[in-house]
Each structure stands twice: as C-alpha cells, then as structure tokens.
Amino acid sequence: MKKLKQFFAHGQNIRLTVQTVFLLSILFTGYRFYGFVQYYATQGATPAFSHPPGVEGFLPISSLMGLRYWLMTGHFNTIHPAGIVLFVTFLFIALFLKKGFCGWICPVGFLSEYLWKTGKKIFGRNFAFPRWLDYPLRSVKYLVMLFFVYAAFSMSAPDLKNFLYGSYNKIADVRMLLFFTEMSRLTFWVLVTLFVLSLFIKNFWCRYLCPYGALLGLVSLLSPFKVTRNPETCSGCADCTAACPASIPVHKLQRVRSDECMSCMACLDACPEKDVLKYAVGKKAKFHLPVWGYAAILAGIFLLFTLTARITGHWHNNIPQTEYRQLIPKTVSHEINL
Numbered sequence: 001m002k003k004l005k006q007f008f009a010h011g012q013n014i015r016l017t018v019q020t021v022f023l024l025s026i027l028f029t030g031y032r033f034y035g036f037v038q039y040y041a042t043q044g045a046t047p048a049f050s051h052p053p054g055v056e057g058f059l060p061i062s063s064l065m066g067l068r069y070w071l072m073t074g075h076f077n078t079i080h081p082a083g084i085v086l087f088v089t090f091l092f093i094a095l096f097l098k099k100g101f102c103g104w105i106c107p108v109g110f111l112s113e114y115l116w117k118t119g120k121k122i123f124g125r126n127f128a129f130p131r132w133l134d135y136p137l138r139s140v141k142y143l144v145m146l147f148f149v150y151a152a153f154s155m156s157a158p159d160l161k162n163f164l165y166g167s168y169n170k171i172a173d174v175r176m177l178l179f180f181t182e183m184s185r186l187t188f189w190v191l192v193t194l195f196v197l198s199l200f201i202k203n204f205w206c207r208y209l210c211p212y213g214a215l216l217g218l219v220s221l222l223s224p225f226k227v228t229r230n231p232e233t234c235s236g237c238a239d240c241t242a243a244c245p246a247s248i249p250v251h252k253l254q255r256v257r258s259d260e261c262m263s264c265m266a267c268l269d270a271c272p273e274k275d276v277l278k279y280a281v282g283k284k285a286k287f288h289l290p291v292w293g294y295a296a297i298l299a300g301i302f303l304l305f306t307l308t309a310r311i312t313g314h315w316h317n318n319i320p321q322t323e324y325r326q327l328i329p330k331t332v333s334h335e336i337n338l
Contacts, residue, residue, distance in 0.1 A: 033051070056083030069157065092301060102206060226257060227261065240270050250277070
C-alpha cells in the first residue's frame with residue numbers, strides 16, 4: 001500500500017495510468033472491430049463480433065460533418081452516432097481542461113511521447129527546428145484543419161445528409177482499418193518517416209501535422225484552467241520549461257495560454273519549489289486542481305458523455321447487417337486488389 005501511495009504521489013504516474021487504461025480499451029476495441037470486419041469479409045467463416053461503437057472515435061471528419069448536420073437540422077446522425085458523441089466529448093474537455101484528450105487519452109499522442117523519450121535515451125537529446133522554421137511548420141496543421149472545417153460548414157443540409165447516409169461513410173471505419181492492414185508502399189514509408197522523425201523531434205505529428213489537435217488547441221484557449229506560475233516564489237530555474245514536451249517557456253509566463261499545452265502536468269512535477277506552479281483558474285490561483293483531481297474530472301466527463309449516449313440510444317449505429325454483408329466484402333476485395 002505504501003509503494004502504491006508513493007507511485008500515485010507522482011503526477012506523471014497518474015497520467016500514465018490513465019493513458020494505459022485508455023490505450024488498453026482502444027486496443028480491445030480494435031481487436032473487436034478487426035473480428036467484426038473479418039466475420040463479414042469471410043462471409044461468416046470466422047467468429048462473429050458485434051460492431052464496437054468506440055471505433056467511430058477515429059472518424060473525426062465524419063463526426064464533424066455529423067455535428068454540423070445535427071446543428072443545422074436537429075437530426076442526430078444514426079450512422080456513426082458514437083463518433084459524434086466522442087467528438088463533442090473531446091471538444092468539451094478542451095473547453096474546460098485544455099487539450100486533455102491529446103495529453104491523457106489519444107493513443108497517437110501516447111506513442112509519440114514514448115518515441116521522443118526513446119530517442120532522447122538513444123541520442124542523449126532531442127532536436128528542435130529553429131523558430132523561423134518551427135512557426136511555418138506548425139501552421140500546417142491549422143491549414144489542414146481549416147480545410148476540413150470549411151468543407152463541413154460550406155455544405156448544405158441535403159449534401160451533408162447524402163454524405164452521412166451514403167455507402168462510403170457507412171463503412172468509413174472499415175476503410176480506416178484497411179488503410180493500415182492493406183497499406184500501400186507509399187503509406188508504409190510515410191509512416192516510417194513519421195516514426196523516425198518522432199524519435200528526434202518531440203511530438204512531431206502532434207506539433208506540426210495533426211488537424212484534430214489544432215482544433216482542440218483553439219478551443220482550449222477558452223479554458224478557465226491553465227498552468228499558473230507564482231513569479232514571487234519562482235526561482236527561475238527553468239526546470240519546468242525543460243520538462244515541457246511542447247517546448248513552452250513556462251518559467252517566463254504567469255499563465256500558460258498556449259494552444260500547444262496538453263495539460264500533461266510535466267512542468268508541475270519538474271518544479272522543485274512547492275506551490276510555484278498550479279493548474280488553476282485565475283492568476284492568483286485560488287482555485288486549483290491537483291493532478292489526481294484533473295484525472296478524476298477528465299474521466300468523469302468521458303464517462304458522463306458516453307454513458308448518457310448509451311442510455312439515450314445515441315451510441316450504437318443502425319446500419320443493417322444486410323448492408324454490412326454487401327458492403328464489407330466488396331470493399332475488402334477492392335482494397336486487396338489495389
């Protein structure tokens with residue numbers, strides 16, 4: 001029990017536990033989804049699996065369009081409803097707790113973090129682009145994000161309906177799976193390149209290319225909670241800045257407003273002074289969250305949204321099995337032949 005208390009006394013161990021729970025859940029969802037696709041692709045020759053709704057969380061573009069259609073018409077998309085629920089959940093987390101999805105839930109963020117940490121162990125350091133190159137590269141993810149947002153918000157309600165209820169979107173999650181299981185040579189080398197770059201540069205994908213993170217980062221600017229520094233008791237050692245995976249100069253700021261902040265709390269753990277850094281509301285930091293409190297609220301928001309969706313019937317899709325029997329074998333056969 002004493003060792004357990006010591007383990008959770010360190011904020012990064014709390015975050016690692018939350019990340020691991022979400023990762024295991026995602027891997028289990030992926031296992032079920034692979035079994036689901038195989039069952040229909042082989043026309044029942046493999047064990048039957050039901051469609052796991054959680055896989056729709058990997059369809060942000062479809063979810064964005066579904067959310068837009070819901071706001072325009074009041075009709076909730078029944079093709080990928082869980083995708084919309086998870087999309088709204090992560091937006092709400094960003095609005096209230098900054099980019100908590102990126103720092104605590106996202107499996108790509110989890111992988112990216114351990115890649116640059118591995119690279120640091122191998123090469124003794126991580127590398128960074130000079131400022132004149134860093135800023136233009138960081139704009140790439142915002143340009144990609146704006147493209148998708150513009151596409152979704154420029155479509156009329158009938159066009160959105162045709163897309164959302166069309167055959168392509170109905171098996172968008174299947175196509176996503178095949179993108180990896182039947183990847184092209186180009187896809188393979190692009191992934192290898194991202195893998196290698198992530199060893200050298202902290203969170204390369206997240207910092208420069210992820211449009212989802214860009215959207216959540218903009219929303220997170222409105223969050224009342226921010227890492228807050230007490231300049232009167234700060235020694236200026238800069239340990240917090242050195243620990244920040246987003247390279248934010250925490251030791252120079254009173255409030256970390258950056259859209260790159262993932263609320264990972266690494267800076268709080270690195271600070272050698274007591275109560276200099278807090279995750280708080282307002283400059284005076286009268287109301288602040290300890291790391292365990294942040295983790296509890298994050299998990300609470302996630303459970304509240306997803307359980308509500310289950311209870312109200314907005315979690316499972318209504319795609320008939322007859323359509324899956326028709327669409328999945330055709331799609332799988334097409335991708336293999338390519």
